[in-house]
Amino acid sequence: MGEDREPTGLLGLLDEASPAHAGRSAAETARLRAEALLSLGASGLPDAALPFVVEELESGSEPLLVAAAARAARGRRPVDPRLTRPLLQALRNLAERDDTVSFGSPRPAPGTSGTTPLSEILATLRELELSSAARDELRDLARREGPLFAGAVRTALEDVAGPAGHCCGGGMPATPALDDGRQAAVGPVPREVEVEDQDGRRLALADFFGHAPTVVAFFYTRCDNPRKCSLTITSLAELCRDLADRLGSVQVAAVTYDPGFDIPARLRRYGSDRGLPFGPAVRMFRTVAGWDLLRAHFGLRVGYTASVVNRHGIELFLLDGGRVVRIWSRTRWAPADVARQLGGAR
Numbered sequence: 001m002g003e004d005r006e007p008t009g010l011l012g013l014l015d016e017a018s019p020a021h022a023g024r025s026a027a028e029t030a031r032l033r034a035e036a037l038l039s040l041g042a043s044g045l046p047d048a049a050l051p052f053v054v055e056e057l058e059s060g061s062e063p064l065l066v067a068a069a070a071r072a073a074r075g076r077r078p079v080d081p082r083l084t085r086p087l088l089q090a091l092r093n094l095a096e097r098d099d100t101v102s103f104g105s106p107r108p109a110p111g112t113s114g115t116t117p118l119s120e121i122l123a124t125l126r127e128l129e130l131s132s133a134a135r136d137e138l139r140d141l142a143r144r145e146g147p148l149f150a151g152a153v154r155t156a157l158e159d160v161a162g163p164a165g166h167c168c169g170g171g172m173p174a175t176p177a178l179d180d181g182r183q184a185a186v187g188p189v190p191r192e193v194e195v196e197d198q199d200g201r202r203l204a205l206a207d208f209f210g211h212a213p214t215v216v217a218f219f220y221t222r223c224d225n226p227r228k229c230s231l232t233i234t235s236l237a238e239l240c241r242d243l244a245d246r247l248g249s250v251q252v253a254a255v256t257y258d259p260g261f262d263i264p265a266r267l268r269r270y271g272s273d274r275g276l277p278f279g280p281a282v283r284m285f286r287t288v289a290g291w292d293l294l295r296a297h298f299g300l301r302v303g304y305t306a307s308v309v310n311r312h313g314i315e316l317f318l319l320d321g322g323r324v325v326r327i328w329s330r331t332r333w334a335p336a337d338v339a340r341q342l343g344g345a346r
Contacts, residue, residue: 010036014052016311017295021303026310029303033311034068038103041072050080051330057086058332059314061225063099063117066090070120071103079127084134090121091141093227125160135162188322189297193290195255197283198268205255205285205294209322212281214251215239215338216317218300220258220309221270228314230274231332237275239335240282243342247281250342255294257302257309259286298324318342 013036021029040049056069102114142157189206223229256262267284301313318326
């Protein structure tokens with residue numbers, strides 16, 4: 001797929017904010033990222049590429065990118081056992097959809113063969129020495145109902161799982177700690193950044209962040225991947241429940257990537273539908289001034305075609321004294337882990 005590039009340039013193509021993605025459609029950016037993943041896999045899959053492989057396996061919704069991530073994982077010899085959990089999550093995410101994709105052309109010629117996310121995931125799992133827990137999970141998947149897990153697929157899952165009683169240790173290796181190289185600003189948010197909350201109240205975002213340690217997530221209501229924005233806000237709601245007796249001394253905020261579309265009524269409806277308990281310490285915001293300043297301040301992983309988001313990452317920040325002190329990026333974050341981190345804030 002495409003011309004050869006140096007690994008550093010390929011890694012740049014995986015950044016949603018790369019100028020290479022500006023103005024492109026979501027499908028075009030997906031194909032560029034798939035090309036980069038496959039090329040990085042062919043060069044041995046450097047550590048810096050792991051966060052992007054994990055993100056696509058855990059949270060990806062596009063068959064082309066999930067398949068490319070699974071194939072890229074085989075670029076490591078041996079395959080990194082810490083990718084077991086993300087690979088199994090990718091299997092669970094497939095549900096009943098396993099589209100045929102082609103790495104060579106957006107529209108392969110009739111009669112040419114392609115591949116599927118499922119076949120790429122299974123090929124990668126076959127190269128791992130799976131623990132008993134991973135084998136048990138594969139056997140459970142093989143018993144699922146539905147067309148995706150029927151016939152040959154069920155046989156393949158059982159083959160990868162191996163016979164009962166065969167194991168290589170009990171538990172699964174933890175997913176690797178991820179650092180996608182983000183450089184967030186060290187100072188407070190610029191005062192020029194003005195926001196409007198879900199009730200139409202306007203303020204300088206720096207004033208809100210200055211009140212107390214704050215967890216900040218980014219999202220947008222038009223996101224069509226339920227494992228990204230919708231799950232992010234649902235997880236924020238769970239975090240708020242965990243922090244119920246501390247809200248006020250800590251804060252939770254969600255800021256939209258799509259301030260022109262996400263007017264206050266849309267913010268309130270989106271948050272309420274996912275259980276977010278709005279109040280003085282729990283708010284959703286859209287920028288009304290200074291969006292580019294805010295985007296640069298956090299080093300946000302988001303790209304646009306015109307004013308529409310064409311791709312974004314998963315990103316969550318912990319601020320203390322208005323400054324970034326912790327970032328969760330690419331991988332799914334657990335509300336309990338964030339709550340523990342808040343315990344160390346002032």
